[in-house]
Amino acid sequence: MIISIKLSKTTYGIGYLTSKRRIHSTAIYCFDSVRRLGSIREASRTLHIATSAVSRQIQKLEDDLDVQLFERSPNGLKLTSAGESFARHAQFVLKDAERLYSEIDAIKGIQKGHIEIATVEGPSIELIPRVIKKFKTRFSNITVGVHVIGSSKMPELIINGEVDIGLAFDIENQRDLNQLWVKNYVLGAVVSKDHPLTYKNKTGLQECCAYPLILSKKGLSIHKHLSSFISLIDSSHQVIETNSVELSRKLALSGMGVTFQTIIGIEEDLANKRLFHIPITHPSVMNSELGVYVRSNRTLPVAADYFVRDLIHELSQAAESATSR
Template structure:
């Protein structure tokens, strides 16, 4: 019977650092280890696995196909190690740790700053990293362990993703108060084409919802396209045209009546689903677990006060 191959923690830390920095010399500086010691750890790892993990060249080190596969495993192992250290710290009463959050742009404008401020006030020794990305890239980051939790619109159901919280929001036309559509309580997509349009580029869930409508717009129509919800909001504020989004990201504008959100009801109501996601079958580090609980509590309170009457109720599952 072949002896089991053993992969030690030090080798994994060295591998991950070399992967990120692309150099054994830079990794040795970062880890405060001798270059020869880091090199031995990588060599030992390759010997244990019986495969080459890095391509060596004059430009540095790059991952082989096997190295990319092992990198995914290493990130999971290191995240689990962070969880262990966080649990030990929590037992000691230190409550320190680090959280990586991925969010789409809309919640990052108002919701996320408020949630992070509240959380870091309660737990000043816990640091937070925030990635603002499109929904399409979100599942990969969560499943690969690069982030602990994701907040995104319209993520498809995947076996490796666990949806902890979800709520539907009506997509609407967003205009300045002096816009001709501002007085309406509902609007059709066809009515919107009477005016200049501010549209989302591919990669955003809004574009996916409106793709059939977008494809029918005449080429000569006055259109501004952007991949930024924040920029879309500013363009609508300046009276540049009709933008499209949910109320998430324009809560303060609605409260101050500097923007109007008019639900789209024809040809039918268009709902966009905001959800909180983590990787399936993963026990979150203590810090991340605290953060997710705060995130969901804040979302329930915030969305409960700003959701229009035709939005659906939130559901919470574990």
């Protein structure tokens, strides 16, 4: 790795080194150049610093560490054992500095731009607003567009490039989609605080049939999980059908019946005990897979890349919180 350092055009020497790309001690740059080139003179030429100045920096390092870092050989300067140990440290420090420069350059490059996101409704209620708020505090000039759609329509938008990032439940594996993050969430019966099921640790679909039901329409991933169950419900049963997760939530809050979903979208209601989520375990445990998706073989724009990192971080934290609950 070549480190380029600029000297100010003064006669004051090395103390007036002015490179904007130098955040560490001058000595570490001098050491690394001597290590790579095997010569103080060559390091001096590369760094545009006087030979005597490079020598003083090496000598200062050796004095500070109280060891000899280089020994002379017919082929130039060679690292001692102590020098090899320090070289590993220096390389780590300088590589980390390069990573930092790249990240800073990336941040500078996203002062303006636009991101398009597609999400199913559940995450749009609480999670997506949190992510957008966090993102906008850092990148206020980036505009964000959000499509709230069903999972079935998500792949087409991502693959066609209409959106940069997709967040959806139960998308089947596709060659043109890249899954960046995934988590399985248990489907449960969701009821208000006064409902008889509130005191259950688990329930079955048939047990839920003792009460009015709030069901998802076709097009939502929840309907796929419950389709066999829904087909057996008697036509005389009290049923409300909707394609809105938020409406299902509000109907459940008002005591209108039992709805079915994961904890995504009702986190605050659960925390405040306004709603209760009872896992469905009969006829079997039912899981719904929430994933973050982008188009395969596509490099995300810098702004979208930063957003998806924030999104995955928030999702991971939410998953940890749900596990510990």
